[in-house]
Amino acid sequence: MEARKKRRWPYVLGGIFAVLVLGVAIVLWRLDAILLQQARAQAATFSQQLGRPIQIGDISTKLFPHIGVDVENVSVGAAEGEDLPLAEVKALDVRVAAMPLLRSSGKDIQVLNAEVTGLTVNVIRLPDGTTNVQRLQERLASQQKPEEEAPPENTPPTDLSGVRVDRAALTDGTIRFVDRSGAKAQELAVSDLDIEVKDLRVGQPLEVKLAAAVLAQKQNLFVTLSASPLPPTLVPTPERLSLKAEAIDLAPLGPFLPPSVGFQAGTLTADWKAELGAAIPGGKGPTRLEGAIRALGLKFAGAEGGKALDVVLDTDVKADLAAGDLALDRFKLDFGPAGIDGKGRVKGMHGSTPSVEGFELTSHDLDPAVLSDYYPPLKKMLGGMIAGPVGLSVKGSGTQEAQALEAEVDLTPVRLRIPAQLSKEAGAAMRLTARLAGAAASGGALRFDAKANLAGVDMRPGLVLNKAPGQRLDAAVAGTYQPTQDGMKVNVSQLTLNVLADTLTGTATAALAGQGKKQTTTFALDMKSPRIDADALLMPEEEVLARTGGKEEPPSDDATRFNGYRGDMKFQVGAVRYSQMDLSNIVAHVTMVDDLIQVEKLTTGIYGGSVVADGTSIRLGPLPEQRPFEAKVKVQGVEMGSALSAFTPKKVMTGTFNGNVDVKGVGYTPGQLKQTLLGAINGNVANGSLLGLDIISSVTEPLAKALPFAAKALRSGDVTSLGENLPFGVEIKNGVAQLDKPITWSRPEGAMNFTGGIRLDGELDLSGTVNLAPQTIQTLTLGKAKPTEAIPVTLNLTGPAWSPKVTGLDVKPAATAIAKQVVGGLAGQLLGDKAKPVQDLITGGGQAAREEAERQKQALEQKAAEEKARLDAAARAKQEEAKKKAEEEAKKRLRGVFGK
Template identity: 70%
Template sequence: MKKKRWPYVLGGILVLLIAIVAVVLWRLDAILLKTARDQAATYSQKLGRPIEIGDVSTKLFPYVGARIQNVTVGPAEGEELPLAEVKDVTVSVAAMPLLTSKGKDIRVRDAEASGLTVNVIRLADGTTNVQRLQEKLAEQQPKEQTPEEESQPTDLSGVHVERAALTDGTIRFVDRAAGAQARELAVKDLDIEVKDLRAGQPLKVDLAAAVLAEKQNLKMTLAAAPLPATLIPTPEQVTLKAEHIDLSPLGLFLPPDVGLRAGTLDADWKADLGGAVPGGKGPTKLVGVIKALGMKFAGSEGGKALDVVLDTDVTGDMATGDLALDKLKLDLGPAAITGKGKVKGLLTDKPAVEGFELVGRNLDPAVLAEYYPPLRKQLNGMIAGPIGLDVRGSGTQEAQALNIAVDLTPVRLRVPDQLTKEAGGAMKLNAKVTGAAASGGALHFDAKADMNGVDLRPGLLVNKAPGQRLEVAAAGTYAPAKTGSGMTVNVTSMSLGALEDTVTGTATVALAGTGKKATTTFKANVKAARLDAEKLLMSEEEVLARTGGKPPPEPPVEANRFNGYRGDIQFAIASLRYTAMDMSNVTGVVKMVDDLITVEKFSTGIYGGKVVADGTTIRLGPAPEARPFTAKVQVQGLEVAQALAARTPKQVLTGKFNGNVDVQGVGYTPEKLQQTLLGGINGNLLEGTFLGKDLVSSVTGPLAKALPFAKALKSGDVTSLGGDLPFSVTIKNGVAQLSKPITWTRPEAAMSFDGGIGLDGTLNLTGGVSLTPATIKTLTVGKVTPTEAIPVGVKLGGKAWSPDVTGVDVKPAATTILKLAGASVAGNLLGEKGKAVQDIITGGQDKAKAEAEARAAEERKKLEDQARAEQEKAKKRAEEEAKKRLKGIFGGK
């Protein structure tokens, strides 16, 4: 009996499991439905539209599936119909692969949405509910944040979708505008289907719809190359078929600025894209016709209708340089572009041109705007007049070429903040393109541009007026990247003629990658015999004159805009004038890595000397006021007077400077540098002269007034700084502080100063002028000749070119001179006996005592009293005589 009970036990367990699964599925559907409705409520608040979900049901085996029914995105306030409705959405995924791969192998058997209805309503104010939704979404869109590095693409190689489809969709167009006759239109029977979507397989997307018709009259197919692991497609083929679709009723539902009122669309066109798209390979072929006829737009001149016809039978291969125009005709109302002929092997060593022509006729945007008024707003008056376009094949069998001519001379241009050109002003481009084996399979080009009629002054940078010379010529090769996207341009010769100067050189530019991984690698070598950048660039005064006295606003900058740039520029300019500086033999090498500019080598002759700036750096990424830099400059034989002439109102200093400048800071305006500049300057000033003040006279003048017997010396306006004046300053917070006092000696005086000088030229120096004995003798008319120099304290303030001499303290010096004068009188009157009096007056009393004691010790005790008595008598007589003589000297009675 016990043996027969196990089937009942097992059966009971199975029943229990089935019951548990049933309960779980029942509760799972309820949980999912509640979660979905909660999410719908959240988005309802964001979009201002009720979102409702009818039901959610699930299936777990053998396919994990979900079915969502009756999803509605309801009307917003003032709308009578829901924006969208979906009757049924089903998704089924194979369960076992999903479980065994832990969610990595996702095999979607079927994903289908059916019964989709979208209601596009034109409201009373002329706008549509779709426009309102777009505005609401724009408000919800978070501000774009630029990541430091591009995220790695997701690997979706485990995803396989056997079928995904939208079936039986409808787009209804409902006109409820004020005063409009109520009517409804529809795009019905909308089907979109994708099959076998997975990595390694080609992708095909089919779309069909009945546009304002009872049967399907629009079909589109997109085919893509085998998908990569990211499932991001590379389109290979696009087909379009449209059977006389009346566009007139749809115009009301387009944005108002389009203003479409009438027109029909017919198309039977196919494009094999090949290498024309990034990542594509093989030839490109465009075959078929697209016709948009009788296109009328609101505001067109005289109700003109625009016919647009594109008729192509074009084949091209970017890998070999083949282009066959069996038929090319683009009609845009009165304008047209036509082409015929063939180019073969332009990127090979055997190019051939067979009757190739590409010609433009009546390409005048202003005339086209008469048919299509929105173009007038889009152009904003930037361009008017017929554009000349002519591309033709020429040459012999051995040397064949394409000649390209673009003539904008009849065109009037108004590019805001960039340039202007009047109709009739010269602006032409002529180029020749050939293939050459010597170019390694690259196209060879030779181009010349005449831009003499262009006015570049609206750009507030280049001071080039209409009629002034601006000519550009370049020759070299162009080659597309052999793998991936990109190209390499090698300019073997180039020249730029601007105003009276000409710059020549060579350059290479290579582009690779896309997006944030794009790189631009370049190398250039530039030479010029003469370049007057001061004349070529607009001055600050000219800029302010054009902007009404207000500095132009700095455009917003993206800090990472230079990422991916790599290269260097070598230059040699025999004569360069820039910002009132005349430089000679300007040579250097500048390297760029992202936004970091490094001056690897730079030297120039300037102001009679030579400047070397190797190792200087600056970052271009931040805004100008926040750009950090380091400057390392070596100077030899610089004429200081020339260097300062344009930067100070009056001459300040002369002499030659040899030394080093090593500073760093942020920004380059004087205000910013006063806050951020750090570093030091050290060197020697040879044969220097300070022109702002005669420091000796600034001291001897007040001193002469303090002495009753002095005669003022002849004053001057300069101070000689000696033959070799070494100095060293430390710069911090916009002040150049002397690292140690500067000292120099002249025949008239020895001088020493310490302190700092602001970047604005403000002096804050404290020091002294020590007048030599010869100067004191001259000052006192020979009455006093000290044995040592006599110092006078001085302070220098104000601007360097107009300094203020303050704090001249002559009292100690005057007191010393007076004592010396008294001692001199005593000596003259008493001779040897008056020496003791001189010592007392001049401060030598202790020395006299010491000598007296020495003599007393020698003569022993018996002579001591006698010597003292005689000394006291002599002292009294000397004092009396000195008093009388001083009264005579000072004019006393």
């Protein structure tokens, strides 16, 4: 009985295994169906985007001993008006090793084979002259979404060390060219197209082979690209390139190229090899270019007289950039009538004593305008910017003991018209010469010196320099150049720039590192000059407006255009003339980090005094409203009359100013500053006078007329003395400079007290009191009134600062008080000792005037306090609004980072 029970287990296990096999078979059968269904659903979505039907014939999968997918009969169909599909693929076969993938949880991806077979692409030229490929590109461009926010620059590169591809290939591919634009359809093809890559993985060299039959029955184009061992990113660094082409007739391809090219005929023959080495970024080792590429009989629509263009590159060039060796055993580049020829050798340029053996590289007939007769699209590309033969020459120079290379670019015969930059007539001087010697004693950096003569250039089209043809503009530099692993370093030990009548000398350094958005440009500049006349150097504003029709150049919308810049700039200038201002002994140290400009040190003499602006900063945002600044300026002994006259039609005041200016804001136009400028100005004016208005006269004239008896106003000219020392403090908010406390000063005729402020456009808004001294009242009344105390008069100062006006003048209380003083005096003369009670009763009017003045003063102070409170509230509201806006911007950026 027991034996019978034990013999049942094989059947049980067999049944379980059969069920598992059946289950796996069912899953595989259904898996193919499920994948096919999903693939067709995705194809339907892409069909809507492309405007072309996408069909997938079948999908089959395999899970053991490797994971494989076979896709058959895929096609991207024809759009409306087309009779052939855009592309077809007979089969796509992908095989991935299963066990490494499973053991590594998907990190070890070993692709055994990835092959596309029977790819056919149909390029159709339609009756309207366009192609189906152009139509597809236009449709995709119209659906293109705005670029998403770039990921942070410190994102590490993707590590693909776990990926290995044993073989990837495209076999038996075809590109058909079908011309439907004529009465009779024509067809040609690039067939038998094979592309193969083997053993693609980290640490192994890469080799890509391409072969195709271009408009021929057998393969006649062969390209091989080899790369150095691949890094973890699998981004290749090319090492070798070979190209072979066997007399390919290019004429049939003309109708399928963009109409703007106008290509009609030509043949291509090539047998050329390149050992790239250190000539490309990241490459190492020597460089060699050997062989020839010939594109002959190239004809383009519109060519003058049907001229054909021959382009020939024939080289046997060897170079070792690390050692500084270059051998031109053969170098010839011809394009039509123009060409560049080279020969000779250079050895040891990175050493201290290089040798030059018959080295020569020269151009002939290099006239872009003439070349455009052969290739008409060049005329449109140049836009009339350049015409005339360009002279290019590189030759050996120096003595046997100190040899060097000397290069010269002569643009004197050339006519230039570069929009918004410069222009030059043919025959006007424009020449650049440079000399390259051996490496410096240390560091292996090449020594160079260069001179540029731009006397014949008109720089005025650039709307910056006011330099006309014939005026002086030349530069001379000397220094060292050294390539680095990811960029270069330049050290200019001598720099001289002559512009018009001014000369600048100094030194400079620059270093470039990285690529793309991670590129950094570090530079330093140290310049000196005895004198700079900026008014002569720079284009006058009225001429700029006349040339531009009053339109300002639109600001850049690229918020990252200064990213990566790191600068340190120092200047020493004996004298500068700018905007009719004369500055002296300027010493400046300015730094730059991205778009932030920071003034580390700035001192200058101006208007008889000195200015220190250490700590001032500004950001160069893409838009004016995104350019915050903070100015910290200390002023000592500046003559106010001259300083203010630079901003007003005429002199406003005299005296010297000592104090501090501490303001911040956003933007630089009056409209922007009116909304954003905040800060304070504190200091004092010594021996100052307000010009254009005598406040005492402006008060006493209407007061004299208001008296019931003859009186004489005081006149001392249109000047108001501000005393020996007038301290003041101004708080700037919302475009208004508000006095933080009343300003008070005295003069023999009376004491003055004012509150209020001044707008950024120069409009005054001051309210105050003039307390006329007893002696002034006595003089005013011709001795009739002899008060013992000052009599106040209230008034406002309004209008432009350069043409102030007295408004709101109320002389009635003062006139009444003076009249009572006169009546009291007459009573004393008539009644003698008995007149005292009457005088006290009458002269009480003086107290009434003072009380009325005090009441008005308090009302004005209350008004000023209310205005200050209103400005404070408005400033707080704007700051809160800016804070909320910044928070919203931060939230948007976070949403962009996390995709929510």
